Each structure stands twice: as C-alpha cells, then as structure tokens.
Amino acid sequence: MKIQWRSTHYTTTTITIDKYLLPAFGEKEISLISKSDILQFRSGLSDIKGRKGASLSPSRVNHIMNPLRMILNEAASRYNFTSPYHGIKSLKVPRTDVEPFSMDEVRTIIDTVRPDFRNYFILRFFTGMRTSEIDGLLWEHIDFASRKINIRQALVAGEVVYTKNDGSFREIDMSTPVYEALLDQKKATGEFKFVFCSRNGTPLNHNNVTNRVWFPLLRHLELRKRRPYQTRHTAATLWLAAGENPEWIARQMGHTTTEMLFRVYSRYVPNLTRKDGSAFERLLGWFQK
Numbered sequence: 001m002k003i004q005w006r007s008t009h010y011t012t013t014t015i016t017i018d019k020y021l022l023p024a025f026g027e028k029e030i031s032l033i034s035k036s037d038i039l040q041f042r043s044g045l046s047d048i049k050g051r052k053g054a055s056l057s058p059s060r061v062n063h064i065m066n067p068l069r070m071i072l073n074e075a076a077s078r079y080n081f082t083s084p085y086h087g088i089k090s091l092k093v094p095r096t097d098v099e100p101f102s103m104d105e106v107r108t109i110i111d112t113v114r115p116d117f118r119n120y121f122i123l124r125f126f127t128g129m130r131t132s133e134i135d136g137l138l139w140e141h142i143d144f145a146s147r148k149i150n151i152r153q154a155l156v157a158g159e160v161v162y163t164k165n166d167g168s169f170r171e172i173d174m175s176t177p178v179y180e181a182l183l184d185q186k187k188a189t190g191e192f193k194f195v196f197c198s199r200n201g202t203p204l205n206h207n208n209v210t211n212r213v214w215f216p217l218l219r220h221l222e223l224r225k226r227r228p229y230q231t232r233h234t235a236a237t238l239w240l241a242a243g244e245n246p247e248w249i250a251r252q253m254g255h256t257t258t259e260m261l262f263r264v265y266s267r268y269v270p271n272l273t274r275k276d277g278s279a280f281e282r283l284l285g286w287f288q289k
Contacts, residue, residue, distance in 0.1 A: 006161050045061045058091035100233045106234060112221060126178050126238075135203055147173065147174040151169065151172060151254065154168075175281055244280055
C-alpha cells in the first residue's frame with residue numbers, strides 16, 4: 001500500500017503494526033487467529049494509557065485495528081478463507097462537537113491577536129481552510145486578478161503533499177477582508193514561497209502557532225479553549241448565518257456534496273438566498289474602511 005499512501009500515513013501505520021500488532025499476533029499463524037482473539041486484543045487496548053494518561057479513545061482504537069483488519073482481509077482474499085475479522089464493527093466514535101465562534105468573538109480575536117498573525121487568522125476564520133492547507137499555501141496559488149485562492153496542496157508533518165482528497169482540490173472565493181489581508185501579507189512574505197512562514201521563509205509549525213499564539217490569546221480574552229480547527233467550523237456557520245447557498249459553501253470547504261454540511265451544521269441553516277458570497281460581504285461590513 002506504500003505507493004498509495006501519504007508518507008505520514010505509511011509511517012503511522014508502520015508504528016501501529018510494530019507497537020501493537022506484531023507483539024500480539026506477529027508469531028501467530030493467521031489460520032489460528034480467531035474472532036475472540038481479535039475482540040480480546042481490542043478489549044485490552046482500552047487498558048493502555050495514552051500520552052496524557054487517559055485511556056485510548058475509541059477513534060484511536062479503531063485506527064489501531066484498521067491495519068489488522070486489512071491484513072486479515074487481504075489474507076482471506078488471497079487464500080480463499082473467511083476472515084476472522086468478518087462481522088466485527090468499529091467502535092462508535094462520539095461526534096465531535098461543533099463549537100464555532102460568534103462574529104463578536106471573531107472580531108475581538110482578530111482585533112487583539114498579535115499583528116504578525118492577524119492576516120493568518122483572517123484567512124482561517126473567513127475561508128474555512130484546514131490547518132494543513134493554510135500552512136502549505138503558496139503565493140503561486142493566490143490569484144488576485146480573479147480573487148481566488150487555489151487549494152492545491154497541504155503541509156502535513158512538515159511535508160508538502162497532495163490535498164486530503166480530490167474534493168479538497170478547489171478554489172476559494174476571496175471576500176473583501178481576505179483579499180485585503182492577502183495584499184497586506186504580500187508585503188511581509190511576498191519574497192518567500194509560502195504565504196505564511198517564518199522570518200527565513202520556512203513554513204509555520206502548527207503546534208507552535210497553537211501553543212504560543214492561539215491558546216494564550218484565548219486565555220487572555222477569557223474565551224473557552226477550543227482547537228484552531230474551530231475556525232473552519234466558524235467559517236461554515238458564518239456563511240450559513242449570512243444565508244449563502246449551501247452548495248457554494250460546500251465547494252468553498254472542499255466537500256463534494258452538501259450532505260456533511262447539513263449533518264454537521266444543520267442547526268445553523270437559516271432561510272437561503274442565491275447571491276453567492278454577497279450576503280457574507282454584508283455580514284463583514286464592519287471590516288470595511
């Protein structure tokens with residue numbers, strides 16, 4: 001599978017196999033592995049503590065089990081027997097709560113954040129870009145003439161890779177604040193390859209941004225601690241609150257359909273309009289000079 005996977009996924013899967021699967025099943029013939037062995041192994045994972053001392057989450061357990069499922073199913077396919085993994089369903093993962101910021105909170109954050117990150121967070125709040133997408137954004141993918149941001153790649157574990165999926169390969173329309181923020185950012189980093197980068201042109205480390213800029217800012221403003229990914233949720237809810245066309249919003253976010261949009265953000269959907277982008281411009285009127 002190496003040729004099909006991102007290097008980061010290949011590395012993570014290799015670590016999972018070496019750390020969890022080989023100690024449990026490495027010396028065991030596949031024909032001797034039973035369904036009860038698999039269930040017992042999965043049950044034992046709940047006793048393992050993660051880095052912060054908590055038990056492994058259902059999502060993490062599922063990620064550990066996935067390579068085992070693939071190995072057993074591949075063996076069953078090659079040698080024509082029924083996989084012992086047959087009928088074992090993944091653990092149910094609690095839905096991640098959407099905790100978007102209100103427009104007043106967004107305004108306060110942008111007005112307070114240190115100046116060298118103001119443009120960065122304007123883009124995060126008003127484009128819905130993923131962390132990996134904004135960190136991997138290149139100037140060559142900014143089309144000022146058409147007011148488009150072309151999402152063509154992402155930065156994952158320090159490596160520039162293809163977008164998350166084909167739907168993520170997209171064009172984002174620039175609202176006026178985003179357009180002006182990019183013009184301003186051009187003065188600061190236009191000589192470098194990456195739009196947002198360090199003083200020597202290297203891409204941002206998202207962990208540093210989160211721990212040194214984002215979380216301290218939320219504490220300073222006495223706002224509830226939330227992951228930076230909530231800026232993406234905020235963009236979606238602001239677009240919906242403005243009455244934008246859900247199909248347009250889905251395209252902006254890199255979703256191929258509106259299904260996920262309605263499933264995740266249904267309670268934020270108001271009466272709809274058909275003026276793509278214009279209602280959002282009106283909502284951002286406080287940004288106009």
